[in-house]
Amino acid sequence: MRPVVETVEVIAAATIMVKWRDSVQPSTVRLDGWIRSGGTQRAGLLRPECFRKLLVSQFGNAILWEGCEGAVMTALLLWHLAEEQRPFTGEDARAWQARTKLTNDEVADLFGISIRTWRSYRRGGRVPRSVAMACRAMSRDPLPLQAHLHCPRHLRIYADPLAEG
Known part of the structure; x- marks a missing residue:
């Protein structure tokens, strides 16, 4: 399965809601750890005005932040983060x-x-x-x-x- 992002929405600081193309269930994903582990390349995403400029790439294979050069996450990595954060039942x-x-x-x-x-x-x-x-x-x-x-x-x-x- 190759995950494809349909839409994304910022719902809180460093937190997004992702609608996947082939899934009914959206995912809430916290990106704090990913942002903080990215050093200066992702440091700008800690500022709310920068984090809110979230976009989906043309084919849904990544998300990126307008004006924050280098701040890109593949759909596959995003999907893995969503799965890791999903409650363990x-x-x-x-x-x-x-x-x-x-x-x-x-x-x-x-x-x-x-x-x-x-x-x-x-x-x-x-x-x-x-x-x-x-x-x-x-x-x-x-x-x-x-x-x-x-x-x-x-x-x-x-x-x-x-x-x-």
């Missing part, structure tokens, strides 16, 4: 767990939470932003999962030569 938690093939014990150990807390997230309880960010990051890059996943003691599949006993 119980359905998302269940789907992530199914993709990673982790047990409830393993997920709880990975995040340092109780199994009961993880089950609450899966049932639709509020998922903390840190857990949502970690799940999404591990979906894009499995290295953190591989580095931090530990097999629960009762499932050890090898003898630990350093264990006493």
